[in-house]
Amino acid sequence: MASKSATDNLDFSGLFRELASGVPGVLFCYEISADASTHRIPFISSRVRDLFGVSPDELLRDASELFNIIHPDDHDAVGSSIQQSFQDLAPWQQQARLRLRSGEYRWFEGHSVPRREPGGSTLWFGQFTDIQAHKDLEFGLRKSEAEAEYQLSFQQLMTSLSSDFINSTIGDIDDKVQTFLARIGEFFGVDRVYVYRFSEDLARMTNTHEWCREGVPELKGSQQQVDITGFHWWQAQTKSVLKQNRVVFIEDVSKLPKEAVAERELLEEQGVAAMFCVPILIRGVVEGFFGMDSLTVRSWRKDQSDLLILAANLLSEALERHRLEQELLNQSIRDPLTGIHNRRYLQPRVEEMMSRFQRTGEGFALAMLDIDHFKRVNDTLGHQAGDRVLQEFGRLLQEQFRGTDVAARYGGEEFVVALASASHESARQALLRILERVRAMNVEFKGRTVPVTVSAGLVHVVDLRPGKLSTDAMVTEADRRLYKAKRSGRDCLVDASGKSRL
Structure with a gap:
């Protein structure tokens, strides 16, 4: 009589489950009934419980619990890809974010091969694995590419606007400033961009140029010779800006401090939710400011202030050059004694x-x-x-x-x-x-x-x-x-x- 091998008494079903639990991914068998009215998972690695808190026994009766952990934004894509594989019996592959037991989402990729059963049902045999590290690398590369493209676009914008100002004449400086505001507003996706000039005693400010997105009300007409002597918080911010070479950034107007009640009331009356302001320096003197408004609270780039300082510097240089040209012109066409x-x-x-x-x-x-x-x-x-x-x-x-x-x-x-x-x-x-x-x-x-x-x-x-x-x-x-x-x-x-x- 032949002797038995050491494996003759092994439980191969149990052995497979042990092997499946050692695989980095999650092995599964997914089934859709012949009439596509029900779906279940006859087998899935026990790791599904550890990763997602989903019971394999529950999935044996109904696969819905597993589909419930798919990120809402990815749910339709997963369903469509399974439907296509069901019709064509083509291998299935799909990426989606799944919700872990901790509540966070991670990217997984699934692969499986379908098979039509004699009774008409369809089985898929495959696995899904964690690809978050690959996604992080992919997103990082995309972000780097997008950032490089953004910076290049900004540099090209500054070059173009600089060329516009250089080629401007004394008579068309207002049109050039208006173009500058429009292109800045469109680039940053804001609702209003403007220039204010201060009176010599810094007691009043006047809106000299303004661009508004379509549908956004203009403020220029009501912002002439505005008395700012009561805006103490604003004036303190402006002085601080000059000392530290930064911008005035109000991320959320509704959260302005108590001492800025006058400023908050004015901005809320204008519908402003967030704003940036950068001083305009001409010959080292603050002559006004360049700013932009958002009518909704939004997130901003970390380097938004730096980019706006560059834009404001370009505008300041253009206005200073215009003033110098105007003075030179006046010297040539005006009598120095009488001024006429x-x-x-x-x-x-x-x-x-x-x-x-x-x-x-x-x-x-x-x-x-x-x-x-x-x-x-x-x-x-x-x-x-x-x-x-x-x-x-x-x-x-x-x-x-x-x-x-x-x-x-x-x-x-x-x-x-x-x-x-x-x-x-x-x-x-x-x-x-x-x-x-x-x-x-x-x-x-x-x-x-x-x-x-x-x-x-x-x-x-x-x-x-x-x-x-x-x-x-x-x-x-x-x-x-x-x-x-x-x-x-x-x-x-x-x-x-x-x-x-x-």
Whole structure:
């Protein structure tokens, strides 16, 4: 009789279960009935209890408990993949997050091979294993790639905006700032981006530029000359920002401290839930701030402040360059003594008026004014007194005329005023008012009152013959009439109708 081997008495069912428990993954056999109305798990490694707190005996009757631990976001994908394998009898493979006994989710990947049974049911034989380490590596790589792409996109944005500012002209700086705000707002996905400027005494702030996402109400109209003397918390934050080179970041407006009650009320009234503000420094002086709002509380990047500081620095540099260019331009087109425009600026503006008259018939007038007995002031009181008279007269011209008009110092004590969109009579009345205001000017110099009057020659564009229309012709005729006013006793106006004096 043959001797029995050592394995003849082994319980192979029990042995398989022991082997299954030693496999790193979870072995299983999954069954769907022929009519697909029920599903169960005839066999699964005992590790399912240790990992997920699910009883194998419970799964033997109904597999639903195992499906209940699938992450809600992955549930549909798992069901669809099983359905596809059921129809095609193709091997099944799927990744999903499963809930552990601790309550946290980890990524697992399942593999199995289906088999159709004689009775019509379908069995899958396979395993699912923990792939969280692989997922962490994958997510890390994706995050690194996404971060690199984000940083590259930000650098490209800054380069593009810098190029826009460099190529801007003095006349289009506002449009460039508006474009800057829009692109910053869209890049960071916020609801409102803006620039505020402070008054010289830092008591008021004015919204000068603003971009809002579609559907978000604008605030610019209501944010002009806003009194900020009562915003003590805000002012303290601003000072701290300058010292530490950081931004004002309000992550949740509703959680502002008690001392910021005025600031919280204003922001909540505007619907702001979170905000960033970065000072705008021009020549080392805080001139305002650049900021952005979110109407909902949200999570922000850890380096959000650093990115906004870079953006604010770009904006500050652009505004500083614009101011320098404006100053240089003003030096070239403004008279340094009186601050009003000079002949260089006057010529093209009058030519524009002339061109508009020839196209549309819109009338305009030009007057030449000369301060009476100016040499006598210089000779008796000195050139400083003469300069004071010129400055006061220049200031008066700036105050009395409209923004569309042009007042310029022509040379010495002679000034020219070009009145846009003016009839002959309206121009005449405007000049007579100037003569009256000058008589009441009474310039004070070293305790003495210097009486001042002016003579003026006025010409309207219709006074010239059609074939003689030119800027030079108007200036020549105005000068001729000014000379006539001087000869007529000074302190008067001469135009086409003759001498006038109020």
